Amino acid sequence: MNIKQFSKILIANRGEIACRVIRTARKMGIRTVAVYSDADRDALHVAMADEAVHIGGAPSRESYLLFDRVIDAAKKTGAEAIHPGYGFLSENAAFCRACKENNIVFIGPPVGAIEAMGSKSAAKQIMEKAQVPLVPGYHGEDQSRDILKKASDDMGYPVLLKAAAGGGGKGMRQVWKESEFDEALAAAKREAMNGFGDDHMLVEKYLTQPRHVEIQVFCDQHGNGVYLFERDCSVQRRHQKVIEEAPAPGMTEELRAAMGDAALRAAQAIDYVGAGTVEFLLDVDGAFYFMEMNTRLQVEHPVTEMISGQDLVEWQLRVAAGEPLPLAQDQLRLNGHAFEARIYAEDPDNDFLPVTGTLSFLQPPDVSDHVRVDTGVRQGDDVSVFYDPMIAKLIVWDENRDKALQRLTKALSEYRISGMTTNIDFLYNLANSAPFREAQLDTGFIDKHHSVIFHDEPQDIKQNLPLAALYLVLQQAQAAQQRAALSLDATSPWNATNAWRVNEPHLHHFSLRFHDSEFSVAVEQHTIHSTPTAGTRYSIRVGGNTVVAEGRIDGNTLHANIDGYQFSASVAEHVDPAGNHYSLYTQNSALSFALVTPDLGDAGDDSGSGGLTAPMNGTMVTLLVEAGSTVSKGDALLVMEAMKMEHTIRAPADGVVEAFFFQAGELVDGGAELVKFAVAEDA
Template identity: 75%
Template sequence: MTIQYFHKILIANRGEIACRVIRTARKLGIRTVAVYSDADKDALHVSMADEAIHIGAAPSRDSYLVYERVIEAAKKTGAEAIHPGYGFLSENAAFCKACKDNDIVFIGPPVGAIEAMGSKSAAKTIMEKAAVPLVPGYHGDDQSRDILKQAADEMGYPVLLKAVAGGGGKGMRQVWSEADFDEALEAAKRESLNAFGNEDMLVEKYLTQPRHVEIQVFCDQQGNAVYLFERDCSVQRRHQKVIEEAPAPGMTETLRSAMGEAAIRSAQAINYEGAGTVEFLLDSDGSFYFMEMNTRLQVEHPVTEMITGQDLVEWQLRVAAGEPLPASQQQLSISGHAFEARIYAEDPDNDFLPVTGTLSFLQPPASSDHVRVDTGVLQGDEVSVYYDPMIAKLIVWDETREKALQRLTQALKDYRIGGMTTNIDFLYNLASSKPFAEAELDTGFIEKHHPLIFRSRSADIEQAVALASLYLMLQQQQQAERNRANSTDANSPWFDASGWRLNEAPQHQFELQIQQQVIAVTAEQIGKGVNRRYRISANGNTTTVQGSLHNHQLKATLDGHQLSATVAEHQAGYSLYTQDSAVTFNLLQPDLGDTEDCAGAGGLAAPMNGTMVALLVEAGATVKKDDALLVMEAMKMEHTIRAPADGKVVEFYYQAGSLVDGGSELVNFEAVE
């Protein structure tokens, strides 16, 4: 199994992909070196690797994107090769060349292939010569505003502006009308320059109901090439993939073969080596068009691994070491169906804005032959402003799409994260929706089915109140027992947690805040010891509850109904998880008159921690409702802050380049009455 050529490799990345490469390298007997920034000194990938090298400050531009430091780390530790993962330096031709110049193997394609596909406009020219179908568009060298707009006007709206050097949805904007063109162009160019150091754009006709289907290709140094079938990545938000699956629903063998052969022509046209992904737009009539080629492993590669039984990272290492492809096209086949859902720290109800914070509670579903979780974080880790907010990838497999989808929805129910907002409920609603089950897929799926997807998972408030109250009573009882065990006076009445009252039934009274409701609760204790139970009264309902608490696991009986729940305590309060719902609750403290009204007036607050990118108007300017005022950047995404009403910008509190804490006031804004 051991690859003789490599004894040690360095992983120039972080998070789950770094952990994944380390696991595969260990399986092959290869030692690993991790690199890390200030923010990642205690990260999982650092602890997993055999060695780790610090390469700079937390911002990626000062660490993971400084390829000279990565090269130096490889030389210092004696690593013969560097695996770039995805993102960061994975498609950076200068880094690839620097590896070659320093006699270090770049585990990926040669410099020429990266350069050829690094420019979307040049890539389209190459694909055109290779007889690969292209979407109508402009990808010329003249980047003047007038030429770009003329191309858009002639194609007819909607059009798509795309960064020539882009990827992952960065530097990309849909333009639905001529009036929106200039603002969209400036935003796309600014985001592209910030992400890739290049603001060149191409313009494409925007297909309104296409599917996004990509082909996994692999080429070795001996000239062999195969495609490992397709993935459907149509379900997206902000041009970022949300749920991917393989194989693509409704794919015929004829179409699969045509797309696979076109993908191989794309790779061979640039003398490709290693893992690559050729992305196509698939129209409803079966026509498909080349979109771009990613010269790296994709985030969604696990679904291909699940249906083919192949380890694509191992393939990468073997090909980079000069070995031939591990399998021929005839030896590859599809078995079953797989889904991948990306678990993000983000708020779907707030335009998918990233969130930061601590993973106070983290309980993924149990791994098995059917369920896999790829992650780079542990409970207690921080999701910071510096990097992509993906927490994990949840991958499931089964014999059919229907069975695999059942696995996915159950695993999403079982995925429990406390301490921050995530997209888990959003993913569950999406995966359990009828249109998704019936594979009615296109890139506008989320917008089209908004009411089905953007809803809270239904929660039985009466049941949730009873479970939350039982948890608090048992928690209080356990604390009293611990205090009694540590006391010299075990019979002290101060250790009585029954809610004892003179000549009255023992009871507790408190207020819960749950599902945006404040509910007064009375909990009356009945019996003692193993017979202890509580009569919970709230909102005019009474429930008799009994149970036990072990760590986070609550076993309860509610009026004879036995069920289990998980309860996690964190800074935001408590999260209560059952098989049917997830709710957050808080025990409200009595108001002793010392609270202050901290609400700001006349300003606009930062929706998240981030960096001020640009101020779009002058202080003192009069603006209309929805006019763009400023742009913030967080977690590799730009966010435009707009005027909430007609009014005047009195003052900006931050300048371009300033770091901003979430919740900070950005603008002193006076609305027109």
């Protein structure tokens, strides 16, 4: 079969996935065209592409979602095909149809397949006919509040409200009890309309301990189809995946074959072509249920590539050009184990809210056959409010799960990012937690094991704070020694490092911030004269607990001896807008802390009234009450949106909403006052 591959393609996306597609296209000798918004003029994907076309303003609705401009860019540059990446236009049937009408190949499935899976309710009906197992639920056309609520009441709570046109956790809400239904429905419909232009909802029974297992399928234009094994994507926050792995732990060959066959039936039922993912909920009893089909490449596709040895983007390009699948099912081999950790600009200690800022320092771990980093940013780039806050995907591989997990934690400890808060320490603690090591996975993993992952139990604080204090006093001593070496008088008392005071113990006093709490620390310094290698020993007192510690700093490593236990920790210092903070990576956990600087300003008067401020840069979505309303503590006041995520601002106490300072649709800076709120006198 003599099929000519594409000579030039356009990537209708940005960031990490655009860079990913460009790398494979370059390897195949295919030229690439990037598109970019005002915010992405200097972005990495623009620099990597052979050509680039400006298509509009920074908000995606003014650029990346305007498919007429994307198609015009393809025609202008002579691109024969368009790769949509994921998100944006990747599952937009109208865009796919427009490509065909303009004689441009859409590197993805046909219009009919996108339309069939674009509505979750219609998809359920198709899957039922194809004998793919379904979760009990309501998928009807009647969208009245009473019908949706009756379906929920009849199924019994908890239930899951899902946008029929949705994906990526958008337009989705768990409802645990009847009293939460109305607020959850309004939020889900609003988010669905904002994200997809369609607020059609379906209701499903919410399984309390399911695993999220998905099958990678691939079909060509000649009737061939294969599945490339499975991925476990159970570890999620806000219904979005955090760490994915392949293959799924505990998967038997029989269950893999059953799920793979069901996934292929789903694809064949809609005449699928290209890369797709069929997502299932796997219950504790081994039963599995169809959840949805994503008619595109998934964010987590690299773990499948690592265990199969295949380049899925290359498969996409070859299939779209009319070639048959490179391999048949019996030719595919599963090799080893892989993890993907998503590095986000977000604050795990603040409900994973996204953050913005400049990547003032960016140093990923070394790339090798075992470690891969997929990213779309460079040092100095901004993480803006307009797009998803993912900085990179860290992917690791080894011959089994235990070894791959060791690779993951080591690589996370070597990732250095300054300029904004990230989730790296959270990922490190999650990957090191005993439940994760033991693969006790389900979609409620993070909430279920919160105290273990965040190390916020009293015993964790007791163990970790002395280590933080030791690092700070050693760092202070090291800095003083360097100053003394450069001084004209190295013996000057101003260069002393021993906290010397007249007729007083040699004490350091400071405060540490750990998990949003402050702790007073006292460190007494003792010079050791009786040992063969004289040095310094410290008595560290935190909250009534005292330990004896010694140590030294060697580059990025802290060598510590605390109460006779010797160990090492990798050190990362971050310089962020809020000040310096530190991460110490021990064998079992990441310890994040900050040195609290004295507040020399006057404290403001708290008169019982004031404002509620924006937790992030974003857009005002809706005001949920009117100015002058009397509200109760916990009532929802307004909804903000940033980086594809909604955040609801609630009343901090019983009181009165005196005024709103922003209206729906307006941009809001992080920290801006949103509401003038008066607390009730008896609150």
